[in-house]
Amino acid sequence: MNQPVHNKKGILLVNLGSPKSTDVKDVKEYLDEFLMDEKVIDYRWIFRALLVQGIILKTRPNKSAEAYKTVWTDEGSPLIVISKNLQKELQKLVDVPVGLGMRYAEPSIQTGIQELVDKGITEITLVPLYPQYAMSTTETVIDKAEEVRLKFFPDIKINYVQPFYNRxxxxxxxxxxxxxxxxxxxxxxxxxxxxxxxxxxxxxxxxxxxxxxxxxxxxxxxxxxxxxxxxxxxxxxxxxxxxxxxxxxxxxxxxxxxxxxxxxxxxxxxxxxxxxxxxxxxxxxxxxxxxxxxxxxxxxxxxxxxxxxxxxxxxxxxxxPCLNEDADWVNVVKTLSEEKLAQF
CATH class of the missing domain: 3.40.50.1400 (Rossmann fold)
Structure with a gap:
C-alpha cells in the first residue's frame, strides 16, 4: 500500500546480519564485529579481544568464508536476501514505511533508522526477528538500537516488539x-x-x-x-x-x-x-x-x-526450512508490528 505523507510511524525489521561477501577480509570484518559484542562473548574487553582478535580471527575467517561460499546465492547472503523479501512482503500489507537493519554489518540499525527518518518518521516499531529472548539476540538488538537512537536520533521514539515464542x-x-x-x-x-x-x-x-x-x-x-x-x-x-x-x-x-x-x-x-x-x-x-x-x-x-x-x-x-517469506509468517510480523504501532 502507499503510505500517506502525514504518517509519522514506521516499522524497522532487525535481523542478525551477514558478511558483505565471501571474501575472507569481509568475513573477518563481520566476525570481528559480531564476536566482539559483549552480549555474545561476555568476557571483560581485554580477555574478549585476546580471544577474538588474538585467536579466533587468526583461523576462523578462512573456514567460515568457505562455508559461506556453499550457501551464497546470486543475490548475495541468504539471510539478507530473505530479510529483504520479508520487508517487501510486509510493505504490501501495511500503510506505514517498512525499513530493514542488521545488528551486525550492513544495512546497519543506524542505516535502517536513517532511511525511516528521511521519510519523516518519528515513531518506530522495531521488530527483533528472534522468537525467543536471549542476551545475544533480542537484548543486544535493543541495546544497540537505544545507543544509536540516543547518539544520532534523540527526537525519535522506538517501541520494541517483545519475544513472541508463545504467541x-x-x-x-x-x-x-x-x-x-x-x-x-x-x-x-x-x-x-x-x-x-x-x-x-x-x-x-x-x-x-x-x-x-x-x-x-x-x-x-x-x-x-x-x-x-x-x-x-x-x-x-x-x-x-x-x-x-x-x-x-x-x-x-x-x-x-x-x-x-x-x-x-x-x-x-x-x-x-x-x-x-x-x-x-x-x-x-x-x-x-x-x-x-x-x-x-x-x-x-x-x-x-x-x-x-x-x-x-x-x-x-x-x-x-525456516519461515522465511511464508505468507502466514508475514502476517505474524504484521500483527506484532501493528500492536506496537497502536501504542504510540
Missing part, C-alpha cells in the same frame, strides 16, 4: 509450515536451537530464580520471560501439541557452540551422531531459533548435520 499466531504459522513439510513416515522430529553458554541463562534472569533444572517445564515461573532455554522448550511443546505428535517423536537439542565453555545441552552434533545407533533411521529437523535460513541452517544443519547423521547409521535426513 498463538506464531505457533500456528510455525506448526503449519513444519506440518506441510514433515514426511509422513519420519521416525523423529528434532528441534535444533542455537545454543548459548549456560551462564547467559543465569545472567539474563533478573529474578535470580532459574535453576536450569526442572523450572523450564513449570507452567508458571518468574524467570520464564527471560529464559531462552524455557522458551525453546515451550515452542517445541506448543508445536508438538498443535501437530498432535507423541512426545517420543520429538527431541530438543542445541547447536553452534563456540569455545570450551559449558553450553546448553544436549548438543545437536553429538546427538545426530548417535541417533542411528538408537534405531532412528528417518530424521526430520527444524531450527526454530531462526526465522530466516542462514549459514547455521543451510550449511551447519542441512549439510554438516546430514553428513553426521547418515555416517552414524541414519538413512534419510529431511531439513525443514
Amino acid at each position: 498463538e499466531i506464531y505457533i500456528d504459522a510455525l506448526a503449519k509450515s513444519i506440518g506441510e513439510k514433515l514426511p509422513p513416515d519420519f521416525d523423529l522430529l528434532q528441534f535444533s536451537y542455537h545454543g548459548v553458554p549456560e551462564r547467559h541463562i543465569y545472567k539474563t534472569d533478573p529474578t535470580k530464580t532459574c535453576s536450569m533444572d526442572n523450572c523450564c517445564q513449570k507452567d508458571d515461573h518468574p524467570s520464564h520471560k527471560f529464559c531462552y532455554r524455557h522458551q525453546c522448550y515451550k515452542v517445541t511443546e506448543l508445536v508438538r501439541e498443535k501437530l498432535g505428535l507423541p512426545k517420543e517423536k520429538v527431541l530438543v537439542t542445541f547447536q553452534s557452540r563456540l569455545g570450551k565453555d559449558k553450553w546448553m545441552e544436549p548438543y545437536t552434533d553429538a546427538t545426530l551422531e548417535g541417533l542411528g545407533k538408537k534405531g532412528i533411521k528417518k530424521l526430520a529437523i527444524v531450527c526454530p531459533a531462526f526465522v530466516s535460513d542462514c549459514l547455521e541452517t543451510l550449511e551447519e544443519i542441512s549439510v554438516e548435520g546430514k553428513e553426521i547423521f547418515l555416517h552414524g547409521g541414519g538413512e534419510r535426513f529431511d531439513y525443514i
Whole structure:
C-alpha cells in the first residue's frame, strides 16, 4: 500500500546480519564485529579481544568464508536476501514505511533508522526477528538500537516488539509450515536451537530464580520471560501439541557452540551422531531459533548435520526450512508490528 505523507510511524525489521561477501577480509570484518559484542562473548574487553582478535580471527575467517561460499546465492547472503523479501512482503500489507537493519554489518540499525527518518518518521516499531529472548539476540538488538537512537536520533521514539515464542499466531504459522513439510513416515522430529553458554541463562534472569533444572517445564515461573532455554522448550511443546505428535517423536537439542565453555545441552552434533545407533533411521529437523535460513541452517544443519547423521547409521535426513517469506509468517510480523504501532 502507499503510505500517506502525514504518517509519522514506521516499522524497522532487525535481523542478525551477514558478511558483505565471501571474501575472507569481509568475513573477518563481520566476525570481528559480531564476536566482539559483549552480549555474545561476555568476557571483560581485554580477555574478549585476546580471544577474538588474538585467536579466533587468526583461523576462523578462512573456514567460515568457505562455508559461506556453499550457501551464497546470486543475490548475495541468504539471510539478507530473505530479510529483504520479508520487508517487501510486509510493505504490501501495511500503510506505514517498512525499513530493514542488521545488528551486525550492513544495512546497519543506524542505516535502517536513517532511511525511516528521511521519510519523516518519528515513531518506530522495531521488530527483533528472534522468537525467543536471549542476551545475544533480542537484548543486544535493543541495546544497540537505544545507543544509536540516543547518539544520532534523540527526537525519535522506538517501541520494541517483545519475544513472541508463545504467541498463538506464531505457533500456528510455525506448526503449519513444519506440518506441510514433515514426511509422513519420519521416525523423529528434532528441534535444533542455537545454543548459548549456560551462564547467559543465569545472567539474563533478573529474578535470580532459574535453576536450569526442572523450572523450564513449570507452567508458571518468574524467570520464564527471560529464559531462552524455557522458551525453546515451550515452542517445541506448543508445536508438538498443535501437530498432535507423541512426545517420543520429538527431541530438543542445541547447536553452534563456540569455545570450551559449558553450553546448553544436549548438543545437536553429538546427538545426530548417535541417533542411528538408537534405531532412528528417518530424521526430520527444524531450527526454530531462526526465522530466516542462514549459514547455521543451510550449511551447519542441512549439510554438516546430514553428513553426521547418515555416517552414524541414519538413512534419510529431511531439513525443514525456516519461515522465511511464508505468507502466514508475514502476517505474524504484521500483527506484532501493528500492536506496537497502536501504542504510540
